[in-house]
Amino acid sequence: EPEVTQTPSHQVTQMGQEVILRCVPISNHLYFYWYRQILGQKVEFLVSFYNNEISEKSEIFDDQFSVERPDGSNFTLKIRSTKLEDSAMYFCASSEVSGATEAFFGQGTRLTVV
Amino acid sequence: AQSVSQHNHHVILSEAASLELGCNYSYGGTVNLFWYVQYPGQHLQLLLKYFSGDPLVKGIKGFEAEFIKSKFSFNLRKPSVQWSDTAEYFCAVSTRSSNTGKLIFGQGTTLQVKP
Numbered sequence: 001e002p003e004v005t006q007t008p009s010h011q012v013t014q015m016g017q018e019v020i021l022r023c024v025p026i027s028n029h030l031y032f033y034w035y036r037q038i039l040g041q042k043v044e045f046l047v048s049f050y051n052n053e054i055s056e057k058s059e060i061f062d063d064q065f066s067v068e069r070p071d072g073s074n075f076t077l078k079i080r081s082t083k084l085e086d087s088a089m090y091f092c093a094s095s096e097v098s099g100a101t102e103a104f105f106g107q108g109t110r111l112t113v114v
Numbered sequence: 115a116q117s118v119s120q121h122n123h124h125v126i127l128s129e130a131a132s133l134e135l136g137c138n139y140s141y142g143g144t145v146n147l148f149w150y151v152q153y154p155g156q157h158l159q160l161l162l163k164y165f166s167g168d169p170l171v172k173g174i175k176g177f178e179a180e181f182i183k184s185k186f187s188f189n190l191r192k193p194s195v196q197w198s199d200t201a202e203y204f205c206a207v208s209t210r211s212s213n214t215g216k217l218i219f220g221q222g223t224t225l226q227v228k229p
Binding site for chain 2: 003004031033035041042043044045048050055056091093095097102103104105106107108
């Protein structure tokens with residue numbers, strides 16, 4: 001069964017450093033998403049991406065965040081200068097069609113900012 | 115703003131007990147509804163979904179959910195839980211007016227099934 005894969009599974013970084021979280025969505029999917037879950041809190045939407053551009057972003061997704069689909073397979077989330085409060089589990093997801101079908105999620109990357 | 119609330123944060127059941135997890139959403143328009151499950155150490159997996167039609171939907175592993183529009187609810191049920199159902203369960207909503215398909219999640223319910 002096709003799946004969304006994320007790397008790394010766990011990333012530890014120092015405050016102020018840049019991190020790039022990587023995702024390989026399912027190959028025929030067109031919509032891509034990043035969500036995050038701070039420990040003990042809800043899974044929160046960060047950004048959606050379609051046709052090589054951001055289609056929607058949340059208030060959390062400020063100028064420190066960026067997304068990119070650098071080639072035909074990868075989808076990345078970059079945090080330019082990490083803060084302690086960026087520590088969370090980050091989930092990538094993809095879907096064939098927005099909303100009308102389910103989103104498939106990766107296993108997540110646990111980001112720890114120290 | 116749209117929101118989803120799950121009434122139970124932590125549920126402990128014995129095997130063979132019946133399960134019902136509550137989920138309510140706030141949004142006046144048409145929605146798509148989902149229940150996802152996350153087993154320990156694994157990714158979020160879809161249990162079931164509702165887009166339209168019969169409000170009683172059946173999912174994998176014997177789970178079902180009922181959409182009650184008048185109550186803005188989409189409760190998850192299973193008549194007899196197993197130890198392997200121990201996991202975290204998330205209710206989620208996407209709105210038909212959003213063309214991005216973003217999901218709004220509830221806070222999750224941790225289910226612990228005792229053998």
